[in-house]
Amino acid sequence: MDDTILIRSARFRQEREADWRKLSALVDKAETKGLHRMSFAEARDLADLYRQATTSLSIAREISLDRGLLDYLEALTSRAYLSVYAPQQRLGGLVHRFLAIGGPQAIRSSWRVILLAFLCMAAGTVAGYFFYFENPDWFYVFMPTELSGGRGPDASTGYLRDQIYEAHGESGLGAFATYLFSHNTRVAIFVFGLGAFLCAPSILLTFYNGLILGVFFALHVDRGLGWDLFGWISVHGVTELSAICIACAGGVKLGLAVLFPQDKTRVAALRAAGHDAVKLALIAALMLVVAALLEGFARQLIQDLTTRVAVGWGIGALWVLWFLRGGRNS
CATH class of the missing domain: 1.20.58 (Methane Monooxygenase Hydroxylase; Chain G, domain 1)
Structure with missing residues (x-):
């Protein structure tokens, strides 16, 4: 140099x-x-x-x-x-912005795919309900053995009632609820993660989860325990099942970006859809945490049918209020 x-x-x-x-x-x-x-x-x-x-x-x-x-x-x-x-931006500011603005706005902008996810769950539930009354053996086809835990067409009405009202503590329906939460958490992860594969896995898993719910509910309706089970599920199920549907919506949003990128490349469309899809997944995770707390405490402490329904659907109304009002003034 x-x-x-x-x-x-x-x-x-x-x-x-x-x-x-x-x-x-x-x-x-x-x-x-x-x-x-x-x-x-x-x-x-x-x-x-x-x-x-x-x-x-x-x-x-x-x-x-x-x-x-x-x-x-x-x-x-x-x-x-x-x-x-x-x-x-500090972590606290990011969390506050997500809860106050980003999360609710993502829900509102994704209302169509969220509605589709709820319809898939509802269709599976109705189908499972009628399958059971067509032939009770369908219960064993759709219900995983780990989930049934002795509850099926062969169980007595008294046994099923005792499980709903915790007559046998955690050895009964409480243990079932714990396993059900674990099962639903895995389903929520899968319906979101597999959505990018052309939407089909998310939709099918959500529909299948509805089938499980449908045959389980039909079993109790058949024994005159429909409202009792409805109250039991309401405590944590309103939040928990909604979380699955929201996670499914996030996965479907990714899948639609791959199927219909419009004027973008598929990578660009997937990246754009991912902004809201990830927020939906985070909201689903938050709801599952709340559902776990409800399942672990409120369900066991509350034994009255009316109170169970009021608590479960009251919390559901709070979720809806947050989704509808959050970030409106931003």
């Missing part, structure tokens, strides 16, 4: 290196602690020194200084740019 360039680079660095070191220290602080923890003077100096560094970089390129100096300034100005201009 020409000695003249080296001398010029050394002089250029010597005249400005103090400011670069100060900028580097401010960038380190912004990256580790965040701009919100910096004083006004530090934030002001960060912006001023960043502009000076970009000017130095432009000059260094013009007069063809050595490659090492150019690499250093490019790295420093890139880091400073992110510190000055990148969005500064």
Whole structure:
């Protein structure tokens, strides 16, 4: 390399290196602690020194200084740019924005696919109900052995009633509810994750979950325990089953982006649909956590049919209120 360039680079660095070191220290602080923890003077100096560094970089390129100096300034100005201009949002702010604005808006903008998911669940439930009354043996076809736990067409009416009202504690329907929650959580994960495969897996899994619910409900209706089971399911099922449908809607949204990208590439369409789809998945996860708390505490503590229905559907009304009103003024 020409000695003249080296001398010029050394002089250029010597005249400005103090400011670069100060900028580097401010960038380190912004990256580790965040701009919100910096004083006004530090934030002001960060912006001023960043502009000076970009000017130095432009000059260094013009007069063809050595490659090492150019690499250093490019790295420093890139880091400073992110510190000055990148969005500064703490985790608490992100959560608040999601709960107050992003989540409800995603629900409202996806109402068509959410309605489709609820219709799939309802269709499966109705089909399972009528399959059972056509032939009770359909119960064993649709209901997984792990879920039945001794409850089936061969069980006595007294046994089924005892399970609903916890006469046998966690050895009865309480254990069933625990397994059912685990089952529904897996279903929610699958209906979302498999939705990108042309929607079909999400729709079929949601329909099948409805079949399970339909034959189980038909069994109790057949024994005169329909309203009793309705109250038992209401406590946590309103939230839990809605979570599955919302997760299904997220998966279907991804699948539709793959099937009908319109004027975008499939990758671009999938990326665009993913913004709302991920929010739907997060809402479903939140609802499943709430359902777990209801299943673990409220269902066991509340034994009155009317109170069970009021609690379950009352919480469901709160979810609807959040979905309809959240983020309206933003």
